[in-house]
Amino acid sequence: MDRPMTGFSLIETLRWQPDEGFIRLRLHLARLSRSARRLGFPQPVDAAAKLDEAVVEAAGPRRIRLTFDPQGKIEVTSAAFVPL
Numbered sequence: 001m002d003r004p005m006t007g008f009s010l011i012e013t014l015r016w017q018p019d020e021g022f023i024r025l026r027l028h029l030a031r032l033s034r035s036a037r038r039l040g041f042p043q044p045v046d047a048a049a050k051l052d053e054a055v056v057e058a059a060g061p062r063r064i065r066l067t068f069d070p071q072g073k074i075e076v077t078s079a080a081f082v083p084l
Helices: 025-039 047-054
Strands: 010-017 062-068 074-080
Touching: 010 025, 025 047, 025 062, 047 062, 047 074
Parallel strands: none
Antiparallel strands: 010 062, 062 074
């Protein structure tokens, strides 16, 4: 692609467990990086640090949602993980 796409963000949803950390973190970050490259986004170099910040005070399992926009902005939200 010649220029970054606009109007949407990349999304990764991860689970975090107190005794295990992020489940499949390496795979999530690799997919995010691949998608960013393919769509002409900058690389999400701060993604892992932002994810770590989201769970600093977590006491139980968490559902973490990371969004990454074409300008390189990363937003992370966290909620209690509730199995279906």
